[in-house]
Amino acid sequence: MKQEIFINSTPQESRIAIIEDGQLAEFLIERKEEMGIAGNIYKGKVARVLPGMQAAFVDIGMEKAGFLHASDFDDVPEEVRLMSESGEEVEFEEAPKPQHSSRRLPLEKRISRGEEILVQVAKDPLGTKGARITSHVSLPGRYMVFMPGSNHIGISRRIESDEERKRLKEIAQGLGTKEGGFILRTACEGLSKREIQRDHRFLTILWNRIQKRAKTAAAPALIHQDLDLIARAIRDFFTTDTEQVVIDSARDHRRIIDFVHQFMPRLKSKIVLYDEKHPLFEHNGIEEKIEKALERKVWLRSGGYIIIERTEALTAIDVNTGRFVGKRSQEETIVKTNLEATQEVVRQLRLRNLGGIIIIDFIDMEKEGNRKKVYEALNEALKKDKARTNILKISELGLVEMTRQRTRESLENQLLSPCPHCEGRGRIKSAVTIAYDLLRAIKKQQADLEDGKNIIVRMHPDIANFLYDEKNQSLDNLEREINHKIIIKASAELRHEKYEISSS
Numbered sequence: 001m002k003q004e005i006f007i008n009s010t011p012q013e014s015r016i017a018i019i020e021d022g023q024l025a026e027f028l029i030e031r032k033e034e035m036g037i038a039g040n041i042y043k044g045k046v047a048r049v050l051p052g053m054q055a056a057f058v059d060i061g062m063e064k065a066g067f068l069h070a071s072d073f074d075d076v077p078e079e080v081r082l083m084s085e086s087g088e089e090v091e092f093e094e095a096p097k098p099q100h101s102s103r104r105l106p107l108e109k110r111i112s113r114g115e116e117i118l119v120q121v122a123k124d125p126l127g128t129k130g131a132r133i134t135s136h137v138s139l140p141g142r143y144m145v146f147m148p149g150s151n152h153i154g155i156s157r158r159i160e161s162d163e164e165r166k167r168l169k170e171i172a173q174g175l176g177t178k179e180g181g182f183i184l185r186t187a188c189e190g191l192s193k194r195e196i197q198r199d200h201r202f203l204t205i206l207w208n209r210i211q212k213r214a215k216t217a218a219a220p221a222l223i224h225q226d227l228d229l230i231a232r233a234i235r236d237f238f239t240t241d242t243e244q245v246v247i248d249s250a251r252d253h254r255r256i257i258d259f260v261h262q263f264m265p266r267l268k269s270k271i272v273l274y275d276e277k278h279p280l281f282e283h284n285g286i287e288e289k290i291e292k293a294l295e296r297k298v299w300l301r302s303g304g305y306i307i308i309e310r311t312e313a314l315t316a317i318d319v320n321t322g323r324f325v326g327k328r329s330q331e332e333t334i335v336k337t338n339l340e341a342t343q344e345v346v347r348q349l350r351l352r353n354l355g356g357i358i359i360i361d362f363i364d365m366e367k368e369g370n371r372k373k374v375y376e377a378l379n380e381a382l383k384k385d386k387a388r389t390n391i392l393k394i395s396e397l398g399l400v401e402m403t404r405q406r407t408r409e410s411l412e413n414q415l416l417s418p419c420p421h422c423e424g425r426g427r428i429k430s431a432v433t434i435a436y437d438l439l440r441a442i443k444k445q446q447a448d449l450e451d452g453k454n455i456i457v458r459m460h461p462d463i464a465n466f467l468y469d470e471k472n473q474s475l476d477n478l479e480r481e482i483n484h485k486i487i488i489k490a491s492a493e494l495r496h497e498k499y500e501i502s503s504s
Contacts, residue, residue, distance in 0.1 A: 001020055001021055001241065002020065002021050002022070002243055003018065003019065003020050003025075003237075003239075003241055003242045003243060004018075004019040004242070004243050004244055004245075004246070005017070005018055005019075005233065005234075005237060005238060005242060005244070005245040005246070006019065006245075006246050006247075006280060006281065006284060006286060007230060007233070007245065007246065007247040007248070007249075007252065008248055008279075008280050008281050009230065009247060009248065009249035009251075009252045010249075011032070012031065012032060013029060013030065013031040013032065014029070014030045014228070014229045014230050014252075015027070015028070015029050015281070016028040016029075016229060016230070016233045017281065017284075017286045017289075017290075018233075018237055019284075019286075023289075023347065024286065024289040024290070024293065024351060025347060025350055025351065025384075026237075026350050026351060027290055027293065027351060027411060028229055028233060029229075029411075029414055029415070030228065030229035035228070036124045036229075036408055037062070037121045037124055037125075037131060038121050038122065038123060038124045038131075038226070038408060039120065039121060039140070039226030039227075040120070040121050040222060040224065040225050040226055041118065041119070041120045041121075041137060041210060041222075041223045041224040042060040042061065042066075042118075042119055042120075042121070042133075042220060042221065042222055042223060043116060043117075043118055043214050043217050043218075043219045043220065043221045043223050044058040044059055044060040044061075044066060044116070044117055044118075044119050044133070044219055044220050045058065045059045045114065045115070045116050045117075045219040045220055046058050046059075046111055046112065046113050046114060046115045046116075046117065047059045047065050047113070048065075048113065049107060049108050049111060049112065049113055051106060051107070051108045054069065054070040054106065054107045055067060055068060055069045055070065055107065056068045056073075056107060056111055057130070058117065058119060058133060059219070059220045060119065060121075060131070060133065060220050061220035061221065061222065062125070062130070062131065064125060064129075064130030064131070065130050066119060066121065066130055066131045066132070066133035067129070067130055067131070067132050067133065068119065068133050068134070068135070069132075070104070070106075070107040072122070072132075072133070072134035072135060072136060073107065073110065073111065073134075073135045116219040117135060118135065118137065118214050118223070119133040119134060119135055120133065120134055120135075120136070120137045120138070121133055122134045123406065123408075124408050124409065126406070126408075126409060127413075136149070137149070137207075137210075139203050139206060139207060140185075140235070140236075141199045141200075141202060141203045141235075142185075142187060142199055142235050142263040142264065143184065143185055143187050143188045143191060143195065143196055143199040143263075144182045144183060144184050144185055144188065144196065144199055144200060144203065145182060145183040145185065146179075146180055146181075146182045146200070146203035146204065146206075146207065147180050147181045147182060147183070148179065148180035148207050149180055150180055150181035151180070151181050152181040153169075153172045153173070153181055153182060153183075153184075154181075154182075154183040154184070155168055155169065155172070155183070155184045155188075156183065156184060156185050156186045156188070158186040158383075159184075159186060159188070159189050161189075164189055164190070168184050168188055168189075168196075171193045171196055172184055174193070175196070175197065175200050179204045179207065179208075180204075180207070182200065182203075184196070186239075187239060190240075199263070206224075210223055210224045230247075230252055230255070230256065231255075231256075231259060234256055234259055234260065235259075235263075236386075238260070238264070238267065238270075240266075240267065242267075242270060243270070244270050244271075244272050245270055245271050245272065246272045246274050246280065246284075247271070247272070247273060247274065248273075248274040248275075248279075248280040250273060250275075253271065253273040256271055257271055290415075293348075293351050293352060293411060294411070294412060294415065294416065296308055296309065298344060298348060299322070300322070300324070300337065300340045300341060300344055301340065302324040302336065302337060302340055303321075303322050303323035303324035304319070304320060304321045304322045304323075304324045304337040304340065304341065305320055305322045306318065306319050306320070306341055306344060306345060306348070307320070308348060308352070308354075310354070310410070310412065313356075313357065314356060314357035314358065314359060315354050315356070315357070315358045315359070316358075316359050316361065317345055317348075317358065317359070317360045317361065318361045319337065319338060319341040319345075319360070319361060319362050319363050320337075320363070321333060321334065321337050321363060324336070324337055331365065331366055331367065331370065334363045334364070334365055334370075335365060335370045335373065335374065337363060338362045338363055338365065338370075338374045339373070339374060339377050341362065342374060342377040342378040342381050343377075343381050345360060345378070345381075346378070346381040346382055346384065346385055349385065349387075349404060350384070350385055350387070351411065352410055352411045352412060353406075353408060353409070353410050353411050354404065354410055355387070355403075355404045355405060355406020355410070356403065356404065356406055357401070357402075357403055358401075358402050358403065358404055359399060359400070359401055360378075360399070360400040360402070361398060361399055362374060362394065362398040362399070362400065363398060364397065364398045365398060371394045371398075372394075374394060375393055375394045375400070378391065378400065379391065385404075387404050387405040387406075388404070388405040389402055389403065389404045389405070390402060390403045420495070421495050421496055421497070428496055428497060429496075429497050431462060431463055431466040431470075432466070432470075432471075434459075434463050434496070434497055434499070435463065435466060435467055435470075435471050435474075438457065438459070438463075438467075438499055439471075439474060439475075439478055441499075441501060442455055442457065442478060442482070442486065442501060443478065443481075443482060445501060446482040446484065449482075449484055449503055450503075451483075453484060453503045453504065454484065454485045454486075454487055454503065454504050455482075455484050455485065455486045455487065455501065455502075455503055456487045456489060456501070456502045456503065456504055457486065457487070457488055457489065457499060457500070457501050458489045458490075458491045458494060458499065458500040458502075459488070459489075459490065459491065459494060459498070459499040459500075460490070460491070460492070460494050460495065460496050460498070460499075461490040461491075461492055462496065463496070463499070464488050464489070464490040465490075467488060468488065475488075
């Protein structure tokens with residue numbers, strides 16, 4: 001797979017495009033006034049404990065208190081929850097023992113109001129919700145994720161070679177777990193013992209500094225701030241498989257060179273400074289790709305398409321054959337469309353950063369074998385996704401239910417805001433509906449009008465024209481019925497559905 005990373009950096013924002021085989025696979029954006037706090041470590045003060053929810057709200061110095069669930073406090077996390085911040089699935093050499101909820105003390109017995117605790121932000125504030133926080137601190141480095149307070153060693157499941165896993169296991173066991181446990185990330189593959197030891201030493205020193213700051217700081221206080229978006233992208237996405245990293249800021253180019261020199265000096269030659277006059281993203285066709293990532297309809301190469309609809313609770317994705325008619329049978333056409341859709345659906349999930357509950361409505365297939373084939377293709381495609389996912393098998397109706405890890409706002413929420421005209425519905429009332437609403441409103445107000453007074457109605461020009469062209473007879477009839485003259489005035493200042501009724 002050919003991967004390229006393009007970075008557009010300005011004083012206002014940083015934008016990063018991950019291109020895989022010529023397609024926009026991920027798009028990350030961080031604005032200076034909206035910088036995320038995921039990964040930051042705070043010394044917080046417990047504001048409230050809610051026994052009924054087994055949760056607490058912790059003041060971390062933000063506008064909204066952080067939300068701490070009982071499962072994210074003190075106890076050793078269950079194996080299924082112990083993954084790196086980048087979402088890599090982990091296989092533990094000595095798996096943690098599951099913590100049975102029946103053996104845990106209630107949260108109100110373990111934490112009290114006013115208590116000061118060290119927490120890390122697991123999820124940025126989303127919408128009206130405050131940040132999701134945890135006391136299970138993890139410090140991601142270039143090659144490993146360090147987990148203070150744990151003694152478990154894990155290796156990314158993305159490293160498939162048994163021989164390589166055995167080698168890394170021996171290196172990991174040699175590092176020891178006195179300061180904490182750790183996860184060896186996919187980037188460890190092929191590395192020398194010295195390079196891994198250097199990352200381990202850097203993270204343990206960092207943790208000691210964090211502990212010292214936490215002892216003297218008064219809560220609420222920021223103890224450790226995670227890397228900015230550009231540094232995180234280099235840390236998490238830049239690998240030996242990356243062909244080039246292109247950045248259009250000389251200042252950030254020097255910063256990346258210094259970062260790469262410290263952690264991966266062999267890759268410095270792949271860092272390129274773009275200094276042309278034509279904007280970087282325009283020059284590489286990325287702006288157009290970003291615009292398409294905001295559309296609800298996505299075309300497939302075969303002529304089929306998928307529709308992506310987001311609601312408050314879930315995201316629904318509908319697969320359709322569209323212009324694709326196939327060559328042999330209807331079942332074969334459907335299967336080909338569904339198989340092609342699996343790749344595009346996963347790409348869109350990553351690109352748009354869609355999380356939570358996701359329902360995929362594949363085209364109905366008659367044969368169980370074909371349903372299995374599509375399900376396996378979807379599972380295989382999801383291996384490219386670093387976010388954690390949980391997927392159920394295709395139902396007889398062709399539906400797939402799945403969940404996807406959500407740690408930051410979706411691309412749509414970052415770049416768009418609800419339409420003030422349709423109030424987020426995506427549709428507005430038709431002209432005829434508004435016209436009939438208006439006629440009823442005029443009739444309703446007739447009782448309050450003095451004899452001889454005219455009724456003046458201000459409305460959007462499109463609705464005014466519709467009334468004159470299509471409903472002129474209806475206006476005449478209403479004037480005779482209420483015995484008042486109706487004067488229509490077009491006003492471009494009013495929204496499509498709004499109108500104002502007065503008298504003179």
